[in-house]
Amino acid sequence: MLRLFAIAFLLVPFYLAAQVTSSIDSTKIKIGQQITFKVEVEADTTDLVVFPEGQTFSPLEMIESYKVDTTKNNAKYQLIKRYGLTQFDSGSYTIPKQKIIIGSKTFFTDSLRVEVSNIEVDTTKQGLYDIKPFIKVEKSSSNRWLIILGILLAVLLVAFLLYWFIWRKKPLSEDAKIALLPPYDRAKLALKKLDESTYLQNAELKDYYSELTFIIRKYLDEKVYDKALESTTDELISRLNLLKDANQIELSTEDIRNLETILKRADLVKFAKSAPDIELAKLDRNTIDIEIDHVKEALPEPTEEEKLLNQQYKEEQAHKKKRRKVLLTVFISVFLIIATVIGFGIKYGFAYVKDTLIGHESKELLEGNWVRSEYGIPPISISTPKVLKRLDTPVPEELNDRVKITAFGYGSVLDFFSVIVSTTTVAEAGEDNPIDLKQAPEGAIRQLEAKGIKDITVKREQFITPNAAEGLKTYGTARFPILNSENFVDGHYAIIHFVAEGEKIMQQIMITWTDDDVYAEETVERILNSIELKKAEE
Template structure:
């Protein structure tokens, strides 16, 4: 909403009560230069039984009180003579009037006379003192926050996930004994299997069936990998016939004696396994040595691989390596997606899916809500309020009334913003006896909103009490507010807080307008509203 919506004109009044008490006021000078101090003195003569209350706070506007001195008290018979002094100043040249000041004596209220003061500018001799351009605005670095903690948590989490993916997917795991054996060439595996057979206790326990089963499996496995790829599932006769066929076709240079030796041992093993034959233990050892020799003979009989075969083997190995790498990449991507989805679901169930999505994608109002807030005083008398950004001073246009002495306003937001904040203070100089029209102030507030484009406003009123017990009026409701697109409106809420200072000469206001369809904006407005306080100057 535009900055005009953040400052609304309000009225105030003075309350006077006649008194017969003797009160006088004076100043030490009627002419000062900018920034010089005036000593304003109030003298009261009252009975010793009367309680005297002097003005406190910024009641001397348009002059500013910079110091309040202690009361000087003297006693004369049954009466007190009290003298209260104030240090006042002004930083703008011109003619000013110190307004009447209220003094409470017992149950009566007495007002001092108003006094005129002339404030002159300071003449500058440019021949002795050079003039320089006003220094440009500089950006003030924001205070430190705990962002580094969240960054550290994110880095540690990513590091942990990366370590787990490396450890379970990409790390070269140490091979087990079975895997190491499987990586050996067929010849070496066969030799190693024979060695393990020697270390077994089959012969010591006369377990010839198990012994011959292992022995024949070793030779069949070797032949299956190097000679005939169906050697394991073939019968003894089928395997021998295949060996003879390969020998006759000159595909393997294996002698008939070697084939006969292999046939003899395979058939003896068949008798042991199926006919419960029990050859001598020494014969079993001889058969083992024979198989050892025949493995060497088969190796020698195999032809050397051609260059084409070597190339095919190399290409096959490279293709297997690429396949394994692709599998690792796919597994890594799937694991990463699963971790991200699980993390999103976990945080979504705990904090809400919209909150998590806004955190990842980024949401301006959410960042303002969770960012570093600013708690500051605005205006004189000061209004203390916490906001997600610093409010900027707003230049106000002149108004057609001689009763308003001074107006200050601060605000944030425009038509493109999700919310608008306005804080304003108006100093009045009303004739004695006039009272503020609260209903008129409310009507003027609503009219100002409508003049700036708001429509269909629902208006409610109720009392508002700040955390430090200051009482005011809350005007609030819903409506439709213009956007930066012509003839387009958005729904929203507005809230105006109106306070009248104790001396009845100052009107203070806080204005909030926001998009109530954004949950983060609603939280921002609640936090701002709960922070509003009217700060006393002496604090």
């Protein structure tokens, strides 16, 4: 039994290893040619299987990750995952071991060797041509045009509503059209509508005489005596006689007597419940019609001065109406702008709204078109708001043969925001004399102090990139000098260090920003989360 148990114990690793196998369809390819890396996994139906993702095949480049093929065999799943790999430089390369997680266990594939050879060019059959010139590439557009389009549509909508409800010349209603007629025409039209009424058919004499006397009183109020509507019959007749005697109106005594008779009969109908004959009511209507004509004829023609004053009055009224429209439009526009600013301020914060309207450099960096690129050898892949430009990094002459530094950056440590990526190669370092990652931050801190930065606090922690590269993060606060000034501004810094390729290359990412920059924290976090390291070619 003990011997059987020992044999079973020795077979367990082989059983587990048999769950993961890997292979490639070719070990020799031309530059740029694709090979397929295949991983086969056998697992229980309840196990979670995690395949490698991202550029984990360096120095080969993954150009495509295919979907997992799954087949079921009793209580097991047979999973096949394929990757398309290539390389654009000739040489001999090794595909590193790939980590596969099955349930709670971790497995590694075998490392595989691939030979990449140059493509032979027969220059006797294939002509050689000059290198083509650079082609200008248009900058990719952001979603800012959508914001501008939305604002434009909102402005057009408000403008249309203001035009429709305030500035549009609205069609006149029937009553409005009548109100624009001269008093004489309105009086004649009112008599015509009175004829079309059913007052006399229904023997509603009180309403009939009320309407009839209102027509003549309204006409007199507008053309003769401006208190005709509110005066009693005696007061009105007395005023007409005075105007006649003063030669201000050429009405005959008979005309005034006819008006007096009809007005007093109407008073009896309205207040004493008198009921005259229907034909008499019709006769009174015709008399009023005639008297309206007589009053018009009796009125003196307006003088040129009166006509001018009337024109000026109309122009003043039109100017007042236009001014009311302008004031109302301005008030509504200002109200909508203030309401919009307050609404966005409540939702996003008033500082954000202010920076959006006025502009803020860090906000524009954060919301602009970011660039992902690789810097140095071995390459550091990083996303930044702007492309990092190569920086001059002088090295003392005595160290020229031993130290090489390449650096790329945006801004400097004395600016309000900066990103600097550098790669330092030390010739004397190596596996026997490796660069000490823990000592690297001390040199970076000394560089900050040499720039005049003071009161530097230092904290350290492990830093792991999304593709599992391990480094050291040094961060803290400091006081940065303001250029051309003796003053300082409070700020932060973060420095990431990695050691690569035989422990003789040190890679560094340094980011600095000020305390009062409300957008910098999000920008820095986005930059740090984007850092990935790629292994150098063997």
